[in-house]
Amino acid sequence: MHTPSNEIMVTIRGLKKSFGENMVLKGVDLTVRRGEVVVVIGASGSGKSTLLRCINLMEIPDVGTIHVAGESIGDNAADGSFRMFPDKVVNRLRTGMGMVFQHFNLFSHLTALENVTIGPITVNRIDPEEAKRLGVEMLTKVGMVDKADAYPSRLSGGQKQRVAIARALAMRPKLILFDEPTSALDPELVGDVLATMKQLADEGMTMIIVTHEMGFAREVADRVLFFDGGSVLEEGTPAQIFCQPQQERTRDFLRRVLSPAATVQHPPLEPAVNTETQATPDSSLTRRPT
Numbered sequence: 001m002h003t004p005s006n007e008i009m010v011t012i013r014g015l016k017k018s019f020g021e022n023m024v025l026k027g028v029d030l031t032v033r034r035g036e037v038v039v040v041i042g043a044s045g046s047g048k049s050t051l052l053r054c055i056n057l058m059e060i061p062d063v064g065t066i067h068v069a070g071e072s073i074g075d076n077a078a079d080g081s082f083r084m085f086p087d088k089v090v091n092r093l094r095t096g097m098g099m100v101f102q103h104f105n106l107f108s109h110l111t112a113l114e115n116v117t118i119g120p121i122t123v124n125r126i127d128p129e130e131a132k133r134l135g136v137e138m139l140t141k142v143g144m145v146d147k148a149d150a151y152p153s154r155l156s157g158g159q160k161q162r163v164a165i166a167r168a169l170a171m172r173p174k175l176i177l178f179d180e181p182t183s184a185l186d187p188e189l190v191g192d193v194l195a196t197m198k199q200l201a202d203e204g205m206t207m208i209i210v211t212h213e214m215g216f217a218r219e220v221a222d223r224v225l226f227f228d229g230g231s232v233l234e235e236g237t238p239a240q241i242f243c244q245p246q247q248e249r250t251r252d253f254l255r256r257v258l259s260p261a262a263t264v265q266h267p268p269l270e271p272a273v274n275t276e277t278q279a280t281p282d283s284s285l286t287r288r289p290t
Contacts, residue, residue, distance in 0.1 A: 004036035004222060008070070009175055009206045010055070015064035017050055024050045026230040028064070032175075035204040039217040041241075042227030043253060048210040051227075052177045055208070056099050057090055069096060069174050095123055098168030098176035102184050104160040106152045112139065112163045113148040116170045124171065131170075138166040142196045158189030162196055169200075176200070178209040214257055218242055226250045 010032035017025040024047045032038050040048045053059040055066055057073060061082040066073045073093050075083040084090060106115050116135040120126040126134070139145040142162040152160055161181055168176055178197065182190045194216050201207060201220050211217060217224055217238060224241040226234045226249075234247045242258075245251050 004033040004206075007034040008032070009034045009036070009068065010208070011065075011067040012055070013065045015051070015054060015066065016062045017047075017054055017059060018062055024230050025054065025061070028230075028232060030225070030232070032206060032208060034174075034206055036222045037201045037205075037207045037209065037220055038223050038225060039221035040208065040210045040225045040227055041212070041214070041217060041253075042225075046227040047230040048227050049179050052099070052179050052208060052210060056094065056097055056177055057084070058099075060084060068093070091123070095171055096174045098171060098173035100161070100164050100168050100176065100178045100181050102180045104152070104157075104164045104184075106160055106163060106167075108152050111149050111151055112144060112155070112166075115152070115163055116167045119167060119171050134170055135166070138169045139163070141169065141199075142166045143192070156189055157185045158192050161185065161193045165193075165196055165200075175206045175208070178207060178211070180210050180212065182211065182213060212257070214242070214254075226253065228253075 008031060010030065012028055012030040015025050015028040015030075016023065026047075028047075028051060030038075030051075040051065042048050050059060054061045055068070055073075061074070063080055063082055065076065065082075071093065073090075074085060077083045085093070106112075107118070110118065113132065113135045116138055117128070117131040120131040120134055121128055136145060136148065139148055142165050144159060144162050144166060147155060147159060147163070152163075155163065165181075181197070182193050185193065190213070194213060197207070197209070198216075198220050209217075209221075219238075221238050223235060224238050225232050226241060226245070226247070228249050234241065234245060234250045241250065242254065245254065
């Protein structure tokens with residue numbers, strides 16, 4: 001674990017989001033300190049990705065407040081509903097938040113280096129030569145500088161994701177949001193991406209990570225949130241969540257996704273055999289089937 005500062009990076013209060021009749025977020029409260037790594041786990045459809053997309057304003061919350069680095073990223077109307085700032089303000093706020101997606105979202109007609117530098121050039125108005133130096137630095141950080149001139153079609157999934165991480169880093173973000181960054185990768189490609197993320201965590205980057213990689217969560221997270229039905233059902237250190245969860249729903253979820261040797265230690269539980277899991281429980285870079 002790391003030593004986050006006492007400075008608050010993210011504050012979320014009463015966040016709600018619905019899609020039609022389906023309420024996906026049901027009043028989420030969350031505080032994240034600078035340098036903290038918060039990992040969000042839970043079943044598919046529990047609201048994890050929607051939380052990240054609301055922080056980034058890719059989805060517009062219905063109700064609630066979100067502050068990043070002390071600055072509100074939206075307003076509240078008189079009736080309490082969330083109200084967007086003008087596009088110019090929203091775009092400026094987004095530059096302080098990196099987002100790494102499940103499916104990379106690289107521009108196919110640009111090289112790896114061009115994918116990394118396009119944001120600093122077009123959004124931050126950095127001189128192209130300076131942006132190129134920055135791009136090389138970021139690709140070096142993620143171990144991809146030798147692929148700087150390669151197009152995405154020539155890269156593996158893991159390589160594309162590391163370029164996507166370099167692209168996020170090139171914007172010099174205060175916070176990076178990872179939305180299941182390894183779920184689209186073949187199992188043998190997961191390790192390099194997780195190693196890159198672990199390096200960022202060790203360097204003090206503030207991160208909120210939605211993942212199904214339980215071993216990675218145990219090793220890297222300062223705090224783990226278990227999402228269920230649009231709410232944070234339980235939170236704590238990795239040891240608390242994975243070894244002594246307090247909620248039966250949390251225990252049931254972990255029973256399903258962890259191998260027998262890694263099953264939570266709690267008196268009511270009897271380790272269940274999971275025939276789908278064949279990885280070593282203690283490996284932080286091993287994918288957990290869900």
